[in-house]
Amino acid sequence: MDEMELTIRGMVQEGKGILAADESLPTLAKRFSQFGIESTEETRRSYRSLLFSTPGIEHYISGIILFEETLTQRDDHGRLLPEMLSSRGIVPGIKVDRGAVPLAGSPGDKITEGLDGLSLRLRTYKMQGARFAKWREVYAITEKNPSWIAIDANAEMLARYAAVCQEEGIVPIVEPEVLIDGDHSMERCLDVTEIVLHAVFHALYRHGIILECMVLKPSMVLPGKAFFPRAAPEKVAESTVRVLKRTVPAAVPSINFLSGGQGPEEATVNLNAMNALFRNPPWALSFSYGRALQSKALEAWGGKSENSNKMQAVFLERAQLNGLARRGEYRPEMEGA
Numbered sequence: 001m002d003e004m005e006l007t008i009r010g011m012v013q014e015g016k017g018i019l020a021a022d023e024s025l026p027t028l029a030k031r032f033s034q035f036g037i038e039s040t041e042e043t044r045r046s047y048r049s050l051l052f053s054t055p056g057i058e059h060y061i062s063g064i065i066l067f068e069e070t071l072t073q074r075d076d077h078g079r080l081l082p083e084m085l086s087s088r089g090i091v092p093g094i095k096v097d098r099g100a101v102p103l104a105g106s107p108g109d110k111i112t113e114g115l116d117g118l119s120l121r122l123r124t125y126k127m128q129g130a131r132f133a134k135w136r137e138v139y140a141i142t143e144k145n146p147s148w149i150a151i152d153a154n155a156e157m158l159a160r161y162a163a164v165c166q167e168e169g170i171v172p173i174v175e176p177e178v179l180i181d182g183d184h185s186m187e188r189c190l191d192v193t194e195i196v197l198h199a200v201f202h203a204l205y206r207h208g209i210i211l212e213c214m215v216l217k218p219s220m221v222l223p224g225k226a227f228f229p230r231a232a233p234e235k236v237a238e239s240t241v242r243v244l245k246r247t248v249p250a251a252v253p254s255i256n257f258l259s260g261g262q263g264p265e266e267a268t269v270n271l272n273a274m275n276a277l278f279r280n281p282p283w284a285l286s287f288s289y290g291r292a293l294q295s296k297a298l299e300a301w302g303g304k305s306e307n308s309n310k311m312q313a314v315f316l317e318r319a320q321l322n323g324l325a326r327r328g329e330y331r332p333e334m335e336g337a
């Protein structure tokens, strides 16, 4: 428990959040291809090494979730990336799930794989420097989804994963993502999120998870991507915090949202609204963004080394603005200033 408490102290800090840079090979290839960048071991190393070595991000980023390949890659000075991060006070973590597949017997629902051999893998990752892990379950919203089977099965997977992590002294990030795809209303998203989180915390309780030594990574309560009008940040903040208060025990130290298809500014403005409206929530309300932190930086880089400085400047700005949103001190006029 002592080592997990130390990890939590590193991960959960005022004005800081987590960068999700754990895109799988196909996902990163997709993100790269938008800007005509080929995905090779070297371009992935080069991109992530640049991103992580951005001067100053340690003031806003307390942890980075890595993909397996990255654990053994080196920066341009030959330093292993996890070591370089630790030396700057950024806690390295590792995505351990193996992705989602269709859930048999429950059309439209998915279940995440990767439990087999997990404890052995965690021991290796720990030797390579990882101190926390991430596992994502996804829930699509349709008229019929998620089914009760999916809600229970996914919660069970998250709890089993978290139990294995804690047994190995690794802090689990528990990520139940209610997907933004579809034209459902915000009320429907709120209902689904509440049911999902209830099931997840019930399963975590049954599996004896130490709530003080985990981080929750949920989606925000939002209308579906194809639903108009879009919701005001205050409404997103109010609905999201309402559901979290009903479902997440105060013993959980931090809630770090995923961006889940929100644009960079949208993700920042919504997080800021939560911290501005709710001054003393029982848990920290922070970020663990992938796309919302990286998309502008990736675009600025475009796979060209001459753009390295520009890319790092763009990334630092995004990290800083989200650091401010974590304190409820962000204002849209700060963009580009």
Ligand code: 13P
Binding pocket: 020, 136, 175, 258, 259, 260, 261, 288, 289, 290, 291, 292
């Ligand atoms: P996004 O912020 O791009 O949704 O990614 C977060 C993440 O880690 C998904 O598993």
